Amino acid sequence: MNRISVLIVEDHKLMREGIQALLEPESGIEVLGEAKDGREAVAMAIELRPDVLLMDIAMSGLNGLEATQRLARMLPESRIIILTAHCDDTYLQSAVESGAAGFLLKQDCSRDVCRAIREVHQGRNFYSELISHRLTRINVESPDRAGSNGKKASLLTSREREVLQLIAEGKANKETAAELGISIKTVEKHRGQLMRKLDIHDTAGLTRHAIATGVIESSVQATTL
Numbered sequence: 654m655n656r657i658s659v660l661i662v663e664d665h666k667l668m669r670e671g672i673q674a675l676l677e678p679e680s681g682i683e684v685l686g687e688a689k690d691g692r693e694a695v696a697m698a699i700e701l702r703p704d705v706l707l708m709d710i711a712m713s714g715l716n717g718l719e720a721t722q723r724l725a726r727m728l729p730e731s732r733i734i735i736l737t738a739h740c741d742d743t744y745l746q747s748a749v750e751s752g753a754a755g756f757l758l759k760q761d762c763s764r765d766v767c768r769a770i771r772e773v774h775q776g777r778n779f780y781s782e783l784i785s786h787r788l789t790r791i792n793v794e795s796p797d798r799a800g801s802n803g804k805k806a807s808l809l810t811s812r813e814r815e816v817l818q819l820i821a822e823g824k825a826n827k828e829t830a831a832e833l834g835i836s837i838k839t840v841e842k843h844r845g846q847l848m849r850k851l852d853i854h855d856t857a858g859l860t861r862h863a864i865a866t867g868v869i870e871s872s873v874q875a876t877t878l
Contacts, residue, residue, distance in 0.1 A: 656683040657774045660703040662694040662720070663687070663736075664712040668759070672707060672736075675763050682770060691720030698724055703731055705770050708753070710737045710744055713822060714832060716868060718747045719814055725752025732773040736766070743866060745787060755779040808850045814868065816843040820856060821863035 659682060663669045669687045676682050685701045688694035692715040698706060706724065710717040721733050734755035735748045748756050754773040757765055761781045772779040780788060809817065812833075819829040826844070830837045853859055863869050 656681050657705060657770055658683050658685045658701070658703045659770060660685050660694065660698055660701060660706045661687045662689075662691070662706055662712075662717065663709045664689050668709075672766075675766065676770075679767050682767065691715030691717055694720050695723055695727075698728055698731055702728065704774050706731060706733045707736045707766075707770075708733050710735060710739065710748075711869065714819070715815060716818055718744075718751050718868070719811070719818070721748065721753050722751040723811065732776075734769050734773055734779070740783065740787065742787065745784065747866065749788070756784045757781050758783065809847070813843050813847055813850075816840060817847055817859060817863055818868050820844065820847075821860040821869045 659676060661669050661672050661684060663672065666689075669689075673684050673687065676684050685703050686697055688697050690712040694706065694708065694717075695715070708717040708721055712720075717735065717737070721735070724731060724733060732754040733752065734757060735744075735753045736757050736759060737744065738759045740758055745756060755769045755778060757769055757779075758781060765781055769779040769781075815833060816829060819832060824832070826837050826840045830840045833840070847859060848854055851859070851862055853862055860869075
């Protein structure tokens with residue numbers, strides 16, 4: 654019997670170790686590795702080709718939603734389960750639109766995590782009971798339900814969303830340029846494009862937009878707010 658290979662993506666070491674300890678005794682499930690942020694997750698997934706990724710949302714540099722969107726496009730055979738402590742409607746909508754096959758809360762019991770891995774590996778979607786109820790209520794799966802924030806966000810390129818996250822995390826242009834390997838002038842160009850596309854004209858407004866659309870958590874705000 655082929656084992657289901659899993660990549661754990663989580664920025665807290667203690668949580669990564671806990672998930673690994675949870676999955677190790679499970680028959681038919683094998684943990685291939687751990688990634689501490691979205692950028693590392695993308696690189697490791699391309700190399701390891703896991704069957705399933707357990708993906709946190711709030712991670713610095715490249716968040717789980719953006720990483721999910723990239724991997725859903727690059728490795729459609731790898732199924733992604735969002736595993737987060739947050740149940741905000743924005744995160745749910747963004748996760749579904751990004752291509753996640755499942756959504757669980759970290760407080761969900763271990764049985765749900767293992768069951769979700771097996772279900773998505775079989776090509777089905779899996780949501781915990783609470784998440785299923787919320788999805789039904791907000792009708793996430795209907796594109797007609799997308800709000801103005803979501804419509805504006807869909808106009809952004811992948812690079813612009815990366816820059817938006819780093820701005821919202823309080824990074825200066827020089828820091829952003831160094832992290833992304835681009836010039837400061839290019840960062841400034843992306844910042845201008847963000848403001849134009851989103852019709853937002855200051856850093857505080859960009860940060861509020863990033864929080865509202867699930868790019869960062871409200872607890873990871875820049876001091877500009």
